[in-house]
Amino acid sequence: MTSLATFSSVIEVLGIIAFAMSGVFAALEKKLDVFGVLVIAFVTSVGGGTLRDVLIGATPVGWLKDTHTLQIILATTVVTLLLRKRIGNVETTLMVFDALGLGLFTVIGIQKGIAVGLSPGVCVALGTITGCFGGVVRDMMLNHIPRLFHVKELYATTCIVGGTVYFLLSGVLGVEAAQVVAILVISSFRIVSYLRKWHLPGL
Amino acid sequence: MTSLATFSSVIEVLGIIAFAMSGVFAALEKKLDVFGVLVIAFVTSVGGGTLRDVLIGATPVGWLKDTHTLQIILATTVVTLLLRKRIGNVETTLMVFDALGLGLFTVIGIQKGIAVGLSPGVCVALGTITGCFGGVVRDMMLNHIPRLFHVKELYATTCIVGGTVYFLLSGVLGVEAAQVVAILVISSFRIVSYLRKWHLPGL
Amino acid sequence: MTSLATFSSVIEVLGIIAFAMSGVFAALEKKLDVFGVLVIAFVTSVGGGTLRDVLIGATPVGWLKDTHTLQIILATTVVTLLLRKRIGNVETTLMVFDALGLGLFTVIGIQKGIAVGLSPGVCVALGTITGCFGGVVRDMMLNHIPRLFHVKELYATTCIVGGTVYFLLSGVLGVEAAQVVAILVISSFRIVSYLRKWHLPGL
Numbered sequence: 001m002t003s004l005a006t007f008s009s010v011i012e013v014l015g016i017i018a019f020a021m022s023g024v025f026a027a028l029e030k031k032l033d034v035f036g037v038l039v040i041a042f043v044t045s046v047g048g049g050t051l052r053d054v055l056i057g058a059t060p061v062g063w064l065k066d067t068h069t070l071q072i073i074l075a076t077t078v079v080t081l082l083l084r085k086r087i088g089n090v091e092t093t094l095m096v097f098d099a100l101g102l103g104l105f106t107v108i109g110i111q112k113g114i115a116v117g118l119s120p121g122v123c124v125a126l127g128t129i130t131g132c133f134g135g136v137v138r139d140m141m142l143n144h145i146p147r148l149f150h151v152k153e154l155y156a157t158t159c160i161v162g163g164t165v166y167f168l169l170s171g172v173l174g175v176e177a178a179q180v181v182a183i184l185v186i187s188s189f190r191i192v193s194y195l196r197k198w199h200l201p202g203l
Numbered sequence: 204m205t206s207l208a209t210f211s212s213v214i215e216v217l218g219i220i221a222f223a224m225s226g227v228f229a230a231l232e233k234k235l236d237v238f239g240v241l242v243i244a245f246v247t248s249v250g251g252g253t254l255r256d257v258l259i260g261a262t263p264v265g266w267l268k269d270t271h272t273l274q275i276i277l278a279t280t281v282v283t284l285l286l287r288k289r290i291g292n293v294e295t296t297l298m299v300f301d302a303l304g305l306g307l308f309t310v311i312g313i314q315k316g317i318a319v320g321l322s323p324g325v326c327v328a329l330g331t332i333t334g335c336f337g338g339v340v341r342d343m344m345l346n347h348i349p350r351l352f353h354v355k356e357l358y359a360t361t362c363i364v365g366g367t368v369y370f371l372l373s374g375v376l377g378v379e380a381a382q383v384v385a386i387l388v389i390s391s392f393r394i395v396s397y398l399r400k401w402h403l404p405g406l
Numbered sequence: 407m408t409s410l411a412t413f414s415s416v417i418e419v420l421g422i423i424a425f426a427m428s429g430v431f432a433a434l435e436k437k438l439d440v441f442g443v444l445v446i447a448f449v450t451s452v453g454g455g456t457l458r459d460v461l462i463g464a465t466p467v468g469w470l471k472d473t474h475t476l477q478i479i480l481a482t483t484v485v486t487l488l489l490r491k492r493i494g495n496v497e498t499t500l501m502v503f504d505a506l507g508l509g510l511f512t513v514i515g516i517q518k519g520i521a522v523g524l525s526p527g528v529c530v531a532l533g534t535i536t537g538c539f540g541g542v543v544r545d546m547m548l549n550h551i552p553r554l555f556h557v558k559e560l561y562a563t564t565c566i567v568g569g570t571v572y573f574l575l576s577g578v579l580g581v582e583a584a585q586v587v588a589i590l591v592i593s594s595f596r597i598v599s600y601l602r603k604w605h606l607p608g609l
Binding site for chain 3: 027035040050054057061063064070071140141142143
């Protein structure tokens with residue numbers, strides 16, 4: 001399945017870029033300096049995968065071994081800073097990349113959990129951490145309560161739904177088809193719930 | 204010592220439940236959504252053990268391997284949310300579970316430190332981290348300065364006292380008796396200092 | 407090169423002490439209790455090396471294996487608390503220790519990265535994390551946006567410059583000479599930029 005591998009790599013790079021851009025915009029709101037913006041872009045992008053790798057003991061963690069990750073984030077930050085006044089209304093574009101990245105990161109996390117022999121429920125939790133934790137650290141470093149915890153968006157819930165779909169389908173369709181379906185479910189569910197403003201019930 | 208093992212398991216589950224409940228109540232105060240409440244319950248419950256396992260390299264960390272932990276926390280969160288209006292005055296009950304959990308978590312942390320050959324002072328630090336770090340992350344995620352650092356309660360101090368007792372007694376009484384004594388010392392010292400409002404000296 | 411090793415050990419201890427002192431003063435500002443002050447001193451001092459060790463999988467992490475670290479931090483905290491009213495104007499002294507520690511911690515981080523086969527750019531990032539992350543956690547625990555991200559000081563930038571110098575020179579001068587030069591570059595650049603109030607450009 002080279003084509004799936006290529007597809008995954010492309011989406012993963014787009015996901016890294018989208019997450020890094022979201023970090024840059026969040027950091028600019030708090031008037032951080034250049035270095036602060038770069039760090040926030042970085043933790044937003046690699047935070048989820050890093051926590052996952054640390055929890056399962058897959059060290060050195062991913063971005064330490066893969067030099068391209070740092071370079072992509074650095075380039076994204078520079079370009080975003082230079083173009084930030086022109087990037088007026090890319091919120092929707094950004095959200096689409098973010099949704100694709102969320103789907104792929106979640107499925108990658110699930111795969112890594114399966115590879116070390118974890119049970120399905122735990123794998124879904126690990127996938128959700130991979131997809132969501134970068135944004136949580138970004139918010140903690142910027143002195144917010146993580147957005148994920150209180151704005152009632154269907155963000156993490158989307159990962160949980162998609163992960164469940166993956167395990168329901170992987171026995172029937174095979175691993176690779178189930179991966180593609182789970183990525184599509186997460187991405188499209190995220191996009192639709194964003195556009196329609198679907199929310200979690202209040203407490 | 205099957206009876207000690209059983210006793211430990213029961214107390215550990217009660218500790219997980221108590222810590223998860225404390226997370227739910229803290230999250231509700233900040234008006235988080237359902238998912239946010241679940242995550243805070245989760246990090247409060249497993250945060251200490253997770254940091255300990257990561258620091259000593261015991262990966263995949265505990266809750267990844269033991270599926271029951273996630274299920275217990277999920278069930279505790281749901282039940283606490285459903286009954287939260289009836290649970291008016293369980294503060295004392297909760298504190299007792301929390302104190303028992305604190306004692307057991309501390310002693311488990313010390314044991315894991317000994318098992319990888321760490322020195323006594325470091326083991327006490329590791330036990331204290333196991334008992335206390337969940338509450339620290341809970342507070343950081345909710346955008347508080349961790350309660351542990353400034354309310355002058357005898358919380359972490361209790362773990363340090365109990366850990367010291369363990370090392371003083373384990374040569375004399377044997378490992379298992381020393382464990383039981385340390386758990387009892389921590390739990391009862393915590394309960395008494397809570398009820399009598401004992402405080403650390405001011406600076 | 408025993409003399410370099412001795413030199414490194416002495417500077418490392420001074421760095422641990424300087425970082426612990428900076429933690430104590432930051433914690434006192436927020437009126438933490440005795441235990442809170444000790445924890446903040448501790449995370450400021452060992453935070454960077456701990457994250458580095460966890461990321462590369464060098465576990466148990468350094469301070470767990472080396473009992474002296476805990477003892478040095480404990481002694482530093484007690485002495486700083488006792489003498490804090492007399493330590494009126496040691497800001498400059500503290501900054502010099504901090505600058506020396508920053509240089510050595512960064513170079514130690516780079517060495518550890520090289521030892522596990524990471525690429526130069528990633529090693530510089532790892533060195534910077536080793537030098538800077540303790541202060542970041544200190545600020546997050548005290549409910550600040552990390553100072554490193556927004557005051558435009560040349561702090562992390564200094565580590566990146568020094569790390570780059572190291573890789574440019576190590577082929578020419580050999581590893582040990584390049585280490586000494588990098589430590590001196592970082593420390594003196596930090597001291598000069600502090601005294602002259604050099605800043606990062608605004609955004």
